[in-house]
Amino acid sequence: MVHKVREADLFESSVGLVERVLDTSIAEKIRSCIQCGTCSASCPTAYAMDYTPRWIIAALRAGQWERVLRSNTPWLCASCYYCTVRCPSGIEFTDLMYALKRLAIERGIYPKGSPVLYQAFTGTVDRYGRSAEVELMARYYLRTLNPWGLIKMAPMGLRMLLKGRLPLLPHRIEGRRELAKMLDYMRERGEG
Amino acid sequence: MAYTYYPGCSQEVSNRAYDLSTRAVAKALDIELKELKDWNCCGTSPSYSIRELPTFVLGARNLALAEREAGACDLVTICNGCFAMLEKTNLRLKEPDLRRRVGEVLSVAGLEYEGSVRARHFLEVLVNDVGEGLIRERVTMPLGGLKVAPYYGCQFSRPEGRYDDLEFPTALDRLLSWIGAEVVDYPLKAQCCGGLLMITKEEVALKLIRDLLALAQKRGAHCMATICPLCQLNLEAYQDRVKVRFGADLSIPILYFTQLLGLSLGLEGKALGLGRELVSAADILAPYLVVASREV
Ligand code: SF4
Ligand code: SF4
Numbered sequence: 001m002v003h004k005v006r007e008a009d010l011f012e013s014s015v016g017l018v019e020r021v022l023d024t025s026i027a028e029k030i031r032s033c034i035q036c037g038t039c040s041a042s043c044p045t046a047y048a049m050d051y052t053p054r055w056i057i058a059a060l061r062a063g064q065w066e067r068v069l070r071s072n073t074p075w076l077c078a079s080c081y082y083c084t085v086r087c088p089s090g091i092e093f094t095d096l097m098y099a100l101k102r103l104a105i106e107r108g109i110y111p112k113g114s115p116v117l118y119q120a121f122t123g124t125v126d127r128y129g130r131s132a133e134v135e136l137m138a139r140y141y142l143r144t145l146n147p148w149g150l151i152k153m154a155p156m157g158l159r160m161l162l163k164g165r166l167p168l169l170p171h172r173i174e175g176r177r178e179l180a181k182m183l184d185y186m187r188e189r190g191e192g
Numbered sequence: 193m194a195y196t197y198y199p200g201c202s203q204e205v206s207n208r209a210y211d212l213s214t215r216a217v218a219k220a221l222d223i224e225l226k227e228l229k230d231w232n233c234c235g236t237s238p239s240y241s242i243r244e245l246p247t248f249v250l251g252a253r254n255l256a257l258a259e260r261e262a263g264a265c266d267l268v269t270i271c272n273g274c275f276a277m278l279e280k281t282n283l284r285l286k287e288p289d290l291r292r293r294v295g296e297v298l299s300v301a302g303l304e305y306e307g308s309v310r311a312r313h314f315l316e317v318l319v320n321d322v323g324e325g326l327i328r329e330r331v332t333m334p335l336g337g338l339k340v341a342p343y344y345g346c347q348f349s350r351p352e353g354r355y356d357d358l359e360f361p362t363a364l365d366r367l368l369s370w371i372g373a374e375v376v377d378y379p380l381k382a383q384c385c386g387g388l389l390m391i392t393k394e395e396v397a398l399k400l401i402r403d404l405l406a407l408a409q410k411r412g413a414h415c416m417a418t419i420c421p422l423c424q425l426n427l428e429a430y431q432d433r434v435k436v437r438f439g440a441d442l443s444i445p446i447l448y449f450t451q452l453l454g455l456s457l458g459l460e461g462k463a464l465g466l467g468r469e470l471v472s473a474a475d476i477l478a479p480y481l482v483v484a485s486r487e488v
Contacts, residue, residue, distance in 0.1 A: 044384050048396050076393060078400075079237050080384035081350035085358045094351065101241045117392050121238035125250070129232040131201040140391065156429050156470075160206065163468045167205035174230045175253075178301035182249055185300045191245045191293070 030096070032089045033057045039083035039093050049073040053083050053093055056100075069109040074100040116143050126183055129173030134166060193321060195312070196258045197225035198278070200271040200421070201233055207421035209465025213450035214270050214314055216463045220454070221322055221330060225268060228258050234274040235281055238388060248290065249297045251281030256298055256305035264308035268317055270450070272420035273387075276347035278311035283352070313348060315419050315449060316355040319363040327370050332458035333480050334372025340452065341378040341413035342368055343404065345385050345423040364419060364449060371456035376411040380404055385426040394433075401426055402434050405442035414476045415445040417452055424448060428470050445473035455480045 033054075040052035050071035051059060059068050068074075077097040084094045101118075104110040120139040124132040141150040160166040173179065186192040203211035218225045233239075235251035255278065258267045269275040285291045285307055298304055318327065342364040349356040356363050361382055368375045383404065386397025404427060408416050418424040428446040435441055447469070454464040461467065461481050467474075 044400055045389070045393075045396050048393070076389070076396065078346070078384045078387045078389050078397075080346040080387075082346075082359075082384075084351045085353070092351070098240055102244060105242050114392075115242055117388065118238040118241045121236070122242060122246075125233040125236065125239060126246075130204070131233055131236070133202075133206060137391075155432075159470050160429070163470060165206045165208070165468060171201075171204055173232050175232070175301070178303075179232065179253070182253075182297050182300050183246060185297055186246055186249070192243065 029089065029091045030057055030060060033061070033091055034089055036088060038086050038088060039091075042082040042086050044080060044082070045076045045078055049076050056096075057091070057093075065103075066109060068100065069104045069107060070111065072111050072114070073097075074104060075111065075114040113144050116140060124170065126179070127176075128170045129176045129179050130171050132167065132170030134168055135170060193222070194224040194226065195268040195317065196262050196265045196309075197227045198231055198234070198254060198258075198267050198269045198274060199227065200269060200274040202271060202421035202425075207424060207448075209468045210270055210421055210424070210448040210450065212463065212465040213448055213454050216459050217450045217454045217457065218314075220457045220459060221318075221326065223317075223322065226262070228254065228267065229261065231257065234269075234271075235277045237273060237277065240277070240280075245290075245293060245297070247277075248281050248284060248294050251278055252285065252294050252298060252305050253301070253303060254278065255281065255307075255309045256303040258309045259305060260303070266310045266312045266317070268312045268314050270314045270419070271422070272313070272345050272347040273422060275311055275313045276351075279352055279354070282307065282309070282311060313355070313419070315348070315363050315367065318453070319367055320355065324366070324370055327367070327453075331371050331456045333456050333482065335368075335452060335456050335480055336372045336374075338373045338452075338476065338480070339376050339412055339414045340368050340373045341376050341408040341411060341416045342381055342449075343378065343408075343416050343418050343423060343427070344382045345418070345420045346382065346387075348419060349382065364417060367449065367453065368417060371453055373452060373456075376408075376413045378407065378411060378413070380407050385420075385423040387422060387426070390426050390430065395437075397426065398430060398434055398437050401430055402438050402440070402442065405431065405434060405444060406440065408444055409442050413444065415447050415473060417447055417449040419449050431471060443471055445469055445471050445476060447473055458482055 037054045040046050040054045043053055046052045051073050074097050081094050084092045105115055117140050120136050124136050199211050231254050233250055235247045239247040344361045349358050349361040365375050386400045390397040424446055431443050451464045
């Protein structure tokens with residue numbers, strides 16, 4: 001009996017969470033998953049995931065949010081959309097992976113270092129209006145304390161430089177003040 | 193034919209040859225590509241991974257600028273990532289709630305977006321709008337004998353599949369055949385290049401790249417044609433690392449499809465940004481260059 005109550009609680013809380021953080025359409029749809037495994041079989045990176053896509057849906061429906069967020073799975077999604085276009089139940093699994101990454105950040109629960117590249121990327125975009133690849137890489141390797149990564153990148157960086165393909169200076173858009181205004185506006189409202 | 197052109201961040205420096213060859217090809221085919229003034233990042237997948245509203249605001253700023261400049265127009269991209277993100281922005285903005293929230297933020301910068309701009313990919317514009325007849329007519333240097341593996345990557349036809357088959361796109365195969373190239377059968381054509389995992393999960397991405405290169409080699413391709421800057425970079429710049437990691441020499445030139453098209457239209461290598469490859473294409477392209485092959 002105790003067991004049953006707990007399960008119901010979990011289900012309810014997970015349903016609440018689903019609706020708060022995911023598109024309502026996805027939240028509703030994961031209930032229609034038939035656990036066929038097509039998503040997992042189609043996923044080019046599933047072999048390296050802690051839990052395959054099918055498992056993720058099962059875990060979410062069982063209310064095991066924390067377990068999902070602690071896994072490396074969302075951060076191994078390359079956004080190839082194979083799972084999405086093949087799912088017989090029309091579940092947009094790729095968007096679910098995106099939503100899980102956002103939820104992970106909101107809750108502060110993720111494998112160490114996972115969001116750093118994404119955050120660094122977004123940081124340069126917000127500052128200049130466009131991405132700045134060199135600054136991005138520098139920030140990434142600094143923040144992940146991984147000088148080895150930078151050293152490994154060096155030969156390629158040099159070849160790119162010699163071919164005139166290394167963007168040393170960021171391009172700043174003219175409208176960056178307006179962009180900053182919009183970003184501030186969202187931040188003030190807790191939507192940034 | 194007139195379009196608003198959205199080059200995308202990667203084309204400014206690291207994949208400048210893609211931008212150059214796109215503009216050159218468009219000019220040769222009498223397509224007017226007018227660059228969107230002061231465009232910004234498309235919204236981009238890394239941003240969507242960590243926040244929703246600002247991502248769509250970034251995308252919507254571009255769409256709003258395009259609408260203000262050219263009204264209900266087609267915004268032409270050459271990056272699969274930009275294409276997919278702008279398309280997604282448009283799609284999601286059909287949701288009344290998101291539309292209202294994005295509109296409110298845009299208004300802070302004096303912008304508004306009615307939703308009348310369409311995102312397009314240049315490959316698909318060439319195949320669907322320009323068409324076979326005109327392209328064949330303009331070919332002066334058919335690429336006979338050049339075996340090309342057509343590589344689309346993920347986000348050209350997925351997730352929407354509005355312009356091509358979701359899993360087995362054919363636009364690039366068709367275009368390459370119109371310009372005389374020998375298109376090799378390449379069943380991994382819409383598989384993933386790993387995208388940004390190359391930075392965050394290198395082992396995983398290298399394996400994907402290894403598989404793609406190995407198949408191109410097995411099918412006897414002289415080069416691969418790409419339609420996305422990130423695919424191009426992942427396939428080209430990590431060939432050394434693939435060799436170290438897997439002990440297989442899979443080196444092969446990776447070109448932008450616009451460079452091959454440009455050559456067939458009789459354009460010079462320089463105008464197409466040739467010579468900036470990390471894996472030289474000089475030998476395989478020598479027979480098709482109008483000027484001395486030294487130029488590449
Ligand atoms: S393909 Fe769809 S229905 Fe099948 S297991 Fe995956 S999410 Fe569930
Ligand atoms: S979109 Fe992500 S989860 Fe889906 S198949 Fe591709 S890599 Fe796997």
